[in-house]
Structure formats: C-alpha cells, structure tokens
Amino acid sequence: MADAVVTSPLAPATSRIRNRTIRRFLTHRPAVVGLCILVFVALVAIFAPIVAPYDPIKSDFSAIRQGPSALHWMGTDELGRDLLSRLIYGARTSLMAGVLPVSLALIISIPLGLLSGYVGGFLDTVLMRITDALLAIPFLVLAIALTAVLGPGLYNAMLAIGVAAIPVFLRLSRGSALAVSKEDYIEAARAGGNSSLRIAFKHVLPNMIPPLFVQATLTVATAIIVEASLSFLGLGQRPPAPSWGSMLNESQRFLTTMPLMSLWPGLAIFMVVMSINIVGDGIRDAMDPRHKS
Amino acid sequence: MHNGTQTLRSSAAGVSPSETFAEVSTVSAAAPLMSVRDLRVSFPSEDGLVPAVRGVSFNVLPGQCFGIVGESGSGKSVTSLALMGLLPPGPGSIIEGEVNFGGRDLRRLRPEQMRKLCGSEIAMVFQEPMTSLNPAFTVGDQIAEVVVTHEHVSVRAARARALELLKEVRIAAPERRLDEYPHRLSGGMRQRVMIAIALACRPKMLIADEPTTALDVTVQAQIMELLRVLQGEYGMSIILISHNLGVMSEIADEIAVMYAGRIVEQAKSAQLFENPEHPYTIGLLGAIPMPGRKRLASIRGRVPDLHALPSGCTFAPRCPFVEEACRQIEPTLHPTDLQHLTACRRAPLDRVL
Numbered sequence: 045m046a047d048a049v050v051t052s053p054l055a056p057a058t059s060r061i062r063n064r065t066i067r068r069f070l071t072h073r074p075a076v077v078g079l080c081i082l083v084f085v086a087l088v089a090i091f092a093p094i095v096a097p098y099d100p101i102k103s104d105f106s107a108i109r110q111g112p113s114a115l116h117w118m119g120t121d122e123l124g125r126d127l128l129s130r131l132i133y134g135a136r137t138s139l140m141a142g143v144l145p146v147s148l149a150l151i152i153s154i155p156l157g158l159l160s161g162y163v164g165g166f167l168d169t170v171l172m173r174i175t176d177a178l179l180a181i182p183f184l185v186l187a188i189a190l191t192a193v194l195g196p197g198l199y200n201a202m203l204a205i206g207v208a209a210i211p212v213f214l215r216l217s218r219g220s221a222l223a224v225s226k227e228d229y230i231e232a233a234r235a236g237g238n239s240s241l242r243i244a245f246k247h248v249l250p251n252m253i254p255p256l257f258v259q260a261t262l263t264v265a266t267a268i269i270v271e272a273s274l275s276f277l278g279l280g281q282r283p284p285a286p287s288w289g290s291m292l293n294e295s296q297r298f299l300t301t302m303p304l305m306s307l308w309p310g311l312a313i314f315m316v317v318m319s320i321n322i323v324g325d326g327i328r329d330a331m332d333p334r335h336k337s
Numbered sequence: 338m339h340n341g342t343q344t345l346r347s348s349a350a351g352v353s354p355s356e357t358f359a360e361v362s363t364v365s366a367a368a369p370l371m372s373v374r375d376l377r378v379s380f381p382s383e384d385g386l387v388p389a390v391r392g393v394s395f396n397v398l399p400g401q402c403f404g405i406v407g408e409s410g411s412g413k414s415v416t417s418l419a420l421m422g423l424l425p426p427g428p429g430s431i432i433e434g435e436v437n438f439g440g441r442d443l444r445r446l447r448p449e450q451m452r453k454l455c456g457s458e459i460a461m462v463f464q465e466p467m468t469s470l471n472p473a474f475t476v477g478d479q480i481a482e483v484v485v486t487h488e489h490v491s492v493r494a495a496r497a498r499a500l501e502l503l504k505e506v507r508i509a510a511p512e513r514r515l516d517e518y519p520h521r522l523s524g525g526m527r528q529r530v531m532i533a534i535a536l537a538c539r540p541k542m543l544i545a546d547e548p549t550t551a552l553d554v555t556v557q558a559q560i561m562e563l564l565r566v567l568q569g570e571y572g573m574s575i576i577l578i579s580h581n582l583g584v585m586s587e588i589a590d591e592i593a594v595m596y597a598g599r600i601v602e603q604a605k606s607a608q609l610f611e612n613p614e615h616p617y618t619i620g621l622l623g624a625i626p627m628p629g630r631k632r633l634a635s636i637r638g639r640v641p642d643l644h645a646l647p648s649g650c651t652f653a654p655r656c657p658f659v660e661e662a663c664r665q666i667e668p669t670l671h672p673t674d675l676q677h678l679t680a681c682r683r684a685p686l687d688r689v690l
Contacts, residue, residue: 232534235460235461237452239449250474
C-alpha cells in the first residue's frame with residue numbers, strides 16, 4: 045500500500061485516515077447494526093412509492109380501524125388508511141426532519157463559530173451572549189415558539205428546528221475553534237508566515253470538525269423527536285400527509301381501544317433514534333484521537 | 338536614547354562610561370545578521386505590568402549559533418517569540434526596542450511584510466514536536482505548503498522539495514513518510530519534520546526554542562548533531578534557546594545567560610564554560626551532572642517573582658557573594674574580559690575569592 049502511494053505522489057493522501065476511521069468503526073458491532081437499520085429505513089423512504097402497498101392518504105371506509113391482517117399488515121386507522129403505507133411515507137418526512145435542520149444549523153454555525161473562536165473580541169462576546177440567551181430556553185420550547193411565529197407546516201417546522209439547534213452548534217464550534225487555535229501547530233503555522241484567513245480555513249477548520257460531527261448525529265435524533273412533537277401538537281406535517289409524529293397524534297384518541305395504532309410510529313421513532321445515537325457513539329469512538337497512535 | 342541611558346547606568350554602576358555595551362558589541366568584525374537593541378516586553382496583568390524581558394541587546398553574526406540559556410521564566414522564550422512577532426498583538430503585550438534583521442527593523446514592518454519574512458528568511462523550530470504538526474494533514478503536505486506559500490512554485494515542485502528536505506533531515510524511508518500523518522511518527526521524527534519545514538525556504542536564520550526539551554536524551558543528541566550539520570550546509574545563523582547547558586555546549590558559538598528578563602552574562606561558548614564570571618552562571622555550571630561529581634550544586638532560593646522584582650541586582654537574594662551595594666543598584670552588562678560581558682558589580686570574581 046505504501047508503494048502504491050509512492051508511485052503516485054500527487055494522489056490525494058486523505059484516503060488512509062478515512063480508511064482507518066472506517067475500519068475502526070466497523071469493529072463497533074452495535075454501530076454497524078444501527079447503520080444497517082438506518083440504511084434500510086432510508087432506502088424504504090426513498091423507494092416509498094414502490095414499497096408501500098397502498099396510497100397513504102387514500103381513505104377506505106370499508107376497512108376502518110382494523111387490526112393487522114393479510115391485507116393490512118399493520119392494520120388501518122380511523123379513516124381506513126393503511127398504517128404500513130403511512131409509516132413508510134412518514135419515514136420520508138421524519139428522516140428529512142432529522143437531517144435538513146441539522147444541516148442548516150451546521151452551515152450557519154461552523155463559519156460563525158470559527159469567526160467567534162478564532163478571531164474573538166467584540167464579535168465573540170456579542171455572539172456568545174446571544175447564544176447564552178437562546179440556550180436558556182429548552183430546545184423543544186424554542187422550536188415550538190419559532191413554529192408558532194412562522195406558522196404551522198412541515199418546512200416551517202424544519203426551519204424552526206434548524207434555527208433552534210444553532211445555539212448548541214455555535215457554542216460547540218466556537219469552543220472547538222478556540223481550542224484548536226491554541227494548539228502549537230497553529231502557532232507553528234503563524235511562524236511559517238501564513239495569513240490569518242488561511243490559518244482559519246486551512247488549519248483550524250479541519251481540526252474543529254470531529255466534535256461537531258458527533259453532536260450532529262445526536263441532534264439528528266433529537267430533531268426527529270422534536271418534529272414528531274411538533275406534528276403531534278399539530279404544528280408540523282399537515283394532514284392528511286403522514287409523519288410519524290402526526291400518526292402518533294391521530295392515534296392517541298384510540299390508545300385504549302387500539303393500542304397497536306400508536307405502537308407502530310412509536311416503535312419506528314424509537315428504532316431510528318436509537319440507531320442514530322448508537323451510530324453517533326461508534327463514529328465518536330472511531331474518530332477519538334486517543335486511539336490514533 | 339539607548340546609549341544615553343546605558344551610559345548613565347554604567348557610570349552609576351561604577352564602570353567607566355567609555356565601556357558601554359554598544360561599543361563592546363561591535364568588536365566583532367563582520368556585520369551582524371540580526372541585531373537586537375534594548376528589547377523590552379511586558380504583559381499587562383491585574384497587578385500591573387509584568388516585565389518579562391527587560392532590555393535585552395545582542396548581535397547574531399551570519400553563520401553563528403547564538404545560544405540563550407536561562408531557567409523557566411527568565412524571558413528566553415518570550416524573547417524568541419518577540420523576535421518573530423508572534424506575541425499576541427494589541428493590549429496583550431507591550432514590546433519596545435529594535436530588532437534589526439538584514440537592515441530592516443522587524444518591529445516596524447507591516448504584518449504582511451512580516452509574514453513574508455517569517456518562514457522564508459527567518460524560520461522557527463518549536464519545543465513540542467508532538468503537538469506542533471497539524472494532525473489533519475500529511476507530513477508531505479505540511480512541508481510543501483510552506484514552499485508553495487513562499488516560493489509560488491507548482492505543487493509538484495513543492496512535493497519534490499519536500500522529499501528532498503526529508504532526506505536532508507535524515508529521516509528513514511523519506512518516500513514513505515511523505516504521505517504519512519504526524520501521529521504515525523515518533524517525537525524525534527516529528528522534530529526532524531519540523532526542522533524540514535523550517536528549512537523549506539532556506540532561511541538565513543533559524544530560531545530554535547528548546548528544540549530537544551521534549552525528546553529523550555539519545556534523540557536529543559541526534560537532533561543537535563543534525564542542527565549543527567544543517568547549519569553548515571545552509572550557512573545559516575541559529576538562535577538556540579535552551580535551559581540545558583549541555584545541549585548548548587555542543588553547538589553554540591556564543592552564549593547569553595538570561596535571568597529575570599535580562600542578560601546577566603554573555604561570552605564565547607568556550608570562555609563561558611571555562612571562566613564563568615556571574616555567580617548565576619557559576620551556579621548553573623555547578624548543577625550540570627558529570628561523572629565524578631558526587632553531589633550537584635544547587636542555587637538556593639527561587640526565581641524572583643516578576644511582579645515584584647527585588648531592588649538592585651535581581652540575583653542578589655540568591656547570591657553567595659552578595660554585598661550591601663548589590664541590593665542598591667542593578668548592575669549593567671559590562672566587559673570583564675575580551676568579548677566577555679557580565680552584569681555583576683563584583684565580577685571578575687577571581688579577585689574576590
């Protein structure tokens with residue numbers, strides 16, 4: 045392998061560490077299982093129109109609130125809609141509600157955190173005081189308040205979740221940038237005559253990413269739950285389109301008579317969130333610098 | 338201004354005004370590559386200004402290795418950082434004095450001019466090789482980056498130069514090391530890589546701040562030998578900072594001993610080791626372990642608190658030769674022999690003992 049690198053000295057040299065990280069990740073069995081579950085759910089969500097046996101929003105009044113059967117594997121809801129199909133289409137909403145807000149939060153917090161942590165000064169003070177104020181409000185409450193301002197709807201809910209997640213990521217990326225910019229190799233880079241801009245993006249940025257990455261996986265799980273909560277409150281996905289949260293919301297009235305109706309979306313949320321958390325742990329362990337030597 | 342105050346202090350210390358530092362230091366024939374004049378660095382703190390460097394002056398000749406020794410807190414590292422302009426700018430530190438390098442006063446250069454100079458004409462090797470390399474990039478990339486930044490050559494040419502440099506710093510299997518990440522290298526190898534990065538643009542001056550402190554003893558000797566050989570090959574000057582006189586003796590041509598932010602003694606290396614004049618230097622030399630020495634001498638007391646320096650000679654509270662007059666006036670650096678400067682009013686001590 046070393047020989048191959050020598051013969052092509054200009055080949056991108058990043059492959060090795062990635063491979064090492066991936067290799068170590070693969071030795072973490074629960075994380076691999078979690079990743080398989082996530083990939084499966086993602087594939088089901090992508091190919092929902094092919095996989096789902098019924099139209100998720102089409103009512104069938106001849107089959108209302110049925111238990112599981114050969115025709116409807118998970119049963120039907122109070123409008124006779126197939127629960128399995130709704131669960132499959134709901135996966136699209138829930139996964140999207142997990143990934144998009146976190147991506148939004150990352151895109152905004154990384155440059156701001158870098159600026160705040162590396163440059164410091166007045167800007168840092170202002171940003172951090174705003175962050176402190178926002179962090180004082182619980183994530184869910186902040187998301188609910190923002191959705192209330194923006195108005196109900198899936199995309200507004202995702203926007204609200206993303207904005208509500210910014211303080212945590214901003215705090216973290218600022219801390220990470222601050223820690224990295226005190227490292228000896230940053231001073232060495234300064235002694236080498238690099239400009240501040242170059243040091244910030246070339247030297248600080250790549251080294252501040254790992255903790256953010258772990259936090260991102262954990263926040264994806266939280267975002268899914270928050271979206272479910274918002275939908276449950278009627279602030280997220282609008283009926284009749286399904287999301288796991290809105291399915292829970294609709295089934296609560298039948299909790300005593302038809303507990304299975306709320307079991308399916310609950311189970312789906314539980315599985316996905318737990319998988320993401322375990323995968324996040326696996327990634328954290330795999331990227332932990334203490335294992336690097 | 339500088340000469341004036343120096344003369345005043347000299348005469349106050351009982352030394353003839355004609356023997357001022359400036360005149361003595363120009364005894365050497367060659368023009369100095371770097372000339373530091375009355376460098377002062379202080380850090381504002383809650384208890385007022387903390388003077389870390391209090392008027393340091395020295396010349397470094399082309400091709401010379403100038404050593405600065407002193408214990409922790411003596412101001413040697415702060416001096417090196419001030420030379421490179423690496424101290425936190427703004428209210429974080431107050432720097433005064435002149436640093437002349439090749440006819441330019443580094444203190445007056447604009448930041449972008451200073452950046453151009455750093456890494457190309459003046460390069461630095463740091464104390465901690467384990468943490469001074471960026472963990473996110475390969476060794477080859479990090480060496481090549483300096484070359485690309487300062488010489489504007491192609492990436493391919495920079496990589497070729499990186500490989501050449503790894504060979505020059507005598508790293509085993511340089512072709513393989515080029516594409517390895519720093520965490521796969523030992524401390525000694527990383528310090529070799531740091532030296533390779535420093536040498537990338539063939540600097541005229543290398544500032545090495547405790548380059549071997551973090552390494553084990555056998556590797557220390559190898560690194561010092563490497564620096565000595567490379568100094569000859571590149572014809573560069575080195576400012577070597579260390580608290581280890583043994584390390585110094587291997588490579589330095591001239592040595593300045595720092596104590597509490599000042600140079601207390603400065604002489605040619607051989608002269609300093611054979612005939613130390615300042616009681617502090619004598620104490621340091623007595624503390625070097627050697628075969629046959631049953632018990633190492635120690636200097637009693639501790640380094641003075643920079644917040645509250647003692648009046649008069651800063652070494653007086655620890656000095657075995659202290660007199661009442663020592664506590665009154667701080668002695669200046671004055672010649673006690675040919676090209677031998679000492680800041681002790683009782684020097685040369687041979688006469689005292």
